[in-house]
Amino acid sequence: MDFELSEERQMLKDTAERFIREQYPIEKRHAATKSEDGFDRAIWGEFCELGLVGALIDAEAGGYGGTGEDIALVFEELGRGGVVEPFLPTLLASIPLTAHKKRGEVQMDDVVEAAMEGRTHLAFAHTEPDAYYAETHVETSAEKIGDDWELTGRKAVVVNGGTADLLVVTGRTGGDVSDEAGLGLFLVSASSPHVEMVSHQSIDGPHVAEITLNKANGKPLGTPGSDWPLIEQTLAAGTLAVCAEAVGAMETCKDMTLDYLKERKQFGKPIGSNQVLQHRMVDMLLELEQARSVVMLAANTLEADRLTRELNISAAKNLIGRAGRLIAEESIQMHGGVAMTWEYAVPHFAKRVVMIDHLFGDSDHHLQRFAELSREAEAAADA
């Protein structure tokens, strides 16, 4: 067992931590989320230059990372600093694109490299209005017309969809609405007249889009109809990313709350001298360490067999949802009135932590999924 980071990864972590601490004050985040794009293009360029985007990408697609450990490391730092730039959609879209490139069947412009360098913006359009959190629920149709594929349907709450140049879209070539079979991954140009988008700011910062596809041309990235394993793998990486982001954001909540308990005085003494608050603070710390531990586990098994990977992803997402809610709510409560203000930083981290539960399935969804996968694993072990 070895829980230390390699020298390269420690350097990456230090670089990310220092850059975000020095260059990403909360005012920058506010300005970015209030802007039309929902993020700061200049600082995105700097993130790309620093190599933080490349760290999420497999070497075969021109990056220098892309493992669970890389993803967790980068996203934890993003969470700690409250970064809203489009790391998540870039990670998600790059996975099918990288798989496509590895197969080398069809040559296309090097989209991933362009995204890594900040020249192209990507988004991953999968979730649909009626899917709730069902991973395989896709109504959007993918129809083969001659040599082309056409996509028709609606995609919901697509992170940074509004600023994307290219969309990686899931579509259904056949089967029932929630079948694993019949799913495909397609690359769609966002500027196509067959693509309509309406963007919104989300309550925790990042911008999200409702996307309507009306016979939009899609370039297949895998094998249309048989792409579910790749979609599931992509969702696993995204889930790990937001779990790690939540750990970073929870740590900021915890650190700021602890500082506040030491500084804030009432009845002539620091409020942190009250045992009732001390013990609640210990419980926050304990749940944070549990959350950090389960994310390490999920990161470490992202490249493992499917069942191990998915079990640990669901374990992580469930625990993050529970721990996140506790830490977010307790941070606000222990700060008192000041945490109810826009001006103070803590509530923005708390909002992000809570709203991460709405991405890739909430804690209830993953609890149920964990129970099902767990039975699947036991049946496999018995067989």
Next chain:
Amino acid sequence: MDLSYSPEDLAFQADVRSWLKERLPVRLSDKVKKGTRLTRDDYLEWHAMLRERGFLAQMWPVEHGGTGWSAAQKAIFDEEIVAAAAPRVSPFGLNMLGPVLIKYGSEEQKDYYLPRILNDDDFWCQGYSEPNSGSDLASLKTTAVKDGDEWVINGQKTWTTFAHFADNIFVLARTDPDAAKPQEGISFFLVPMNLPGVEVRPILTLEGEHEVNEVFLTDVRIPLKNIVGEQNKGWTLAKYLLTFERTGIANVGNNKNSIKGIKAAARSQVKNGKPLIDDPIFAAKLAEVEIDLKALEVFNNRTIAAAGAGKAPGAESSLLKIKGTQILQETNDLMRRACGPYAAPDLPQAFDEGWNGEPPGPEYALRAARKYFNNRKTSIYGGSNEIQRNIVTKAILGL
């Protein structure tokens, strides 16, 4: 980063596993599986087997006859013995007093007592808690007064596990009632229990079992040399001993085993025509505790790895204790629920060796509620979970 065991650790695990498979007597593992009461002789038999294999003194360095195991090896061993349904080691001499003597004992004490602990010539128990000194242990009232070439000890100890098996007790007693701080006037003594003035009275725990006792000490006279460490410096030894009490505190192996047991029970129990394990509410509760345990296992291993790399585990063990006992109590609760109405009938005789009566319900239901009630102790002993939070507050949070 690599969360798997090293090849050396895996080899060690395989070695322990095959030894247990070969040597653990079925009589003992049956008793552990059924929750049959273990006798003093059962412990001695098991100790003898561990001694023969060199697995007995797990907290001791090799030069004193110990295993010299790393924290990781200790954790592996703990998990394997639980999985194999082997008894635990009686910890008071081996895992508590032994390390204290090795660090603080005189050469004469080490030469005399350590081999006796290893050979089970002495069976030790722990004289720490008193009726009015639980969480506030340093307020203890038992006194030791020098009289000629003897110490005279007076006081009352309580919650003394295995005092009814033991022939020796290590005792914290006040030697300076006027010390500026209560911690400064305490010393650490070794007391043979066959002396006049030592009286052991059983305490029955809430489910009716006898594992703990009161120990009354009335004018008990011991030689001056039976003090360990310096006079009035016993608190340092007392705290050092408690760090050993806290090893293995996350209970990972035990908790894994409990979850296996719950699953087996919930597969055979039927609810509304389907196995209980398929009931969504039960399944959700079980999944949640399984997830918490997955996280705890990594957290525990992180702590072990940090200690192995020369960093002290310190107050993190308090966090492990809190979560470990929360999970333990949650699994006991789920097991009790899984038994349904049959959790209620209580047959104390079923835990006598050789009992072959008919259980009214499933065999496992006999122990479910007993275990649930008995293990409420885990968040109280070894420093209650509230005291653990106080420790973390000071040591980690700096409040």
